[in-house]
Amino acid sequence: MATDSNTARLIDGRALAANLRTEIASGVAKLKAETGVTPGLAVVLVGENPASVSYVTAKEKACREAGMYSKEVRLPESTTEEELVRLVRELNVDPSIHGILVQLPLPKHISDKAVIDAIEPAKDVDGFTTVNVGRMLVGESCYLPCTPHGILKLIEFSGMDVNGRHAVVIGRSNIVGKPVAALLSRKEVNATVTLCHTGTPDVSRFTRDADVVVVATGRPGTLVGDMLKPGAVVIDVGVNRIPDPSRPRGYRLVGDADFESCSRVAGAITPVPGGVGPLTITMLLWNTLEAAKK
Ligand code: NAP
Numbered sequence: 001m002a003t004d005s006n007t008a009r010l011i012d013g014r015a016l017a018a019n020l021r022t023e024i025a026s027g028v029a030k031l032k033a034e035t036g037v038t039p040g041l042a043v044v045l046v047g048e049n050p051a052s053v054s055y056v057t058a059k060e061k062a063c064r065e066a067g068m069y070s071k072e073v074r075l076p077e078s079t080t081e082e083e084l085v086r087l088v089r090e091l092n093v094d095p096s097i098h099g100i101l102v103q104l105p106l107p108k109h110i111s112d113k114a115v116i117d118a119i120e121p122a123k124d125v126d127g128f129t130t131v132n133v134g135r136m137l138v139g140e141s142c143y144l145p146c147t148p149h150g151i152l153k154l155i156e157f158s159g160m161d162v163n164g165r166h167a168v169v170i171g172r173s174n175i176v177g178k179p180v181a182a183l184l185s186r187k188e189v190n191a192t193v194t195l196c197h198t199g200t201p202d203v204s205r206f207t208r209d210a211d212v213v214v215v216a217t218g219r220p221g222t223l224v225g226d227m228l229k230p231g232a233v234v235i236d237v238g239v240n241r242i243p244d245p246s247r248p249r250g251y252r253l254v255g256d257a258d259f260e261s262c263s264r265v266a267g268a269i270t271p272v273p274g275g276v277g278p279l280t281i282t283m284l285l286w287n288t289l290e291a292a293k294k
Contacts, residue, residue, distance in 0.1 A: 008234070008266040009158075013150075016157045017278035021066060024285050028067040031292060039292035040069040041099045041125065041284070042091045046084065046110070047077040051241075052103045059101065062281045068288060071097060081110040085118045092120040099125030099288035104175075122294065125287035128175065137182055143287040148179040150279025151214055151235050152189070158268045160212060160233045167191040168206045170223065170256075171216035176237055180214050203227065215256040225261030234262050234269040237276050 031037055041063050045056045056072075063070040073087065084102075091100045100123045106112050113130075121131040127145035135142035155162060167184045171177035172195055184191040194206045204227040207213050215223045216237035223234065238256030255272030263269050270276055 006264050008263040009268040011154055011158045011233075011235075011268050011270045011275060013154060013270055013275040013278045016153060017282040020153070020279075020282045021062070021285065024282070024289055025066045027289050031289070032067070037292055038067070038069045038096075039099070039288050040071060040094075040097045041101060041288045042071040042073060042094075042097045044073045044075070044084075044087065044091075044100070044102045046075045046079050046103075047107050049105070051239075052105075056103050059281055059284060062285060063288070066285050066289075068285065069096060077107050079107075079110070081114055084110060084115050088115060088118040092118075092123060097123065098291040098294075099123055099284075101126050101284065104128075123291060125284055125291055127179075127287070133174075133179070136179065139186065143290070144183070144283070145175065145179045146283040146287065147176055147237065147276060147280045148183050149283040149286075150276055151176075151180050151237065152183055153279055153283070154235055154270060154276065155212060155233060158233045160268070162189060162191040162212055165191055165211035166194070166209055167212040167214065168194045168196060168203075168210040169214045169216070170196045170203060170207075171218075171237075172197045173216065176216040177214075180216070184212075184214075207232075213257075217256045219256055220254050221256075221258050223257040223262060225258065225263075225265040228262060228265040230265055231267035232265070234266045235276065236262075236270050236272050239272060239277065 043056050043059055060070045060072055091097050100119050102115055104112055116128045117130055119129055121129050124132050125143055127143040132142045169177050169181045181193045181195045185193045196203045196206055207227045208229055210232055212233045214235045220240045234257055236255035236257040240254050241251040242254050244252040253273050
């Protein structure tokens with residue numbers, strides 16, 4: 001995959017996701033043949049945020065392609081928290097549904113936490129309920145959150161064994177940064193982890209010593225080449241829309257790492273798009289299949 005000695009290898013998230021999805025589709029076919037159970041995922045979207053609409057559409061499509069049942073619930077922006085919690089409780093007891101996904105962010109008048117924590121932990125295939133987050137932290141069996149789980153798969157796929165290595169995570173959100181740091185520091189993964197955020201005076205002091213950098217800030221250009229140790233693995237989680245009149249959609253997607261300068265120093269790097277994104281959806285399918293097996 002490397003083109004010359006100064007260009008990082010691309011960590012191809014689409015290829016890894018395609019392999020894993022083939023495995024998941026055979027798991028679905030086997031489950032159907034042996035038990036008659038078709039894994040079912042309910043995808044709930046409130047409002048019409050364009051990024052959320054496109055994520056939800058991709059998730060539903062991936063679900064059907066894997067042979068799963070996908071129940072799409074699209075609700076108007078005016079939906080109340082009470083109505084949404086009631087819907088979640090109905091899905092909790094629907095036997096055709098094994099996984100429930102409520103697309104975030106929700107409109108401002110609805111509490112994300114109230115809705116997410118209404119999901120039965122056994123159907124929380126996003127791994128976002130407080131119960132599942134707690135289980136993940138203490139190392140109990142649970143659904144791992146999809147993006148962090150996908151990031152671990154990508155690091156493994158890059159060929160880097162992080163055991164005993166230094167991993168720097170930039171960003172401490174509940175859905176990416178914190179769980180990635182927690183998973184990387186698990187004994188079976190065994191990285192030494194530094195978690196950076198806006199309170200870190202000099203992020204480059206840490207990244208220059210890192211064997212792996214995971215950047216999840218939602219800010220393009222957070223990580224540039226001269227912040228890296230040569231040969232480091234870079235996992236770019238960011239998805240940012242940059243206006244670009246030359247593109248049919250009027251924008252292009254970039255990550256949080258400056259791809260050009262980072263790929264001159266890194267040993268391997270995920271592209272945006274085509275890196276972390278395909279893995280997030282894949283790990284959702286993985287968790288839904290696991291939920292249907294129980
Ligand atoms: P978020 O909730 O906005 O959190 C961003 C974090 O980055 C915060 O902890 C913030 O620090 C930190 N931060 C911001 N600027 C920084 C800087 N210059 N230096 C150091 N830390 C900085 O974002 P998120 O939900 O984690 O998402 C991050 C990015 O990943 C977004 O672009 C999002 O679209 C993308 N994403 C992609 C996927 C996927 O499947 N590909 C999934 C989820 C998210 P403070 O806490 O101090 O404010």
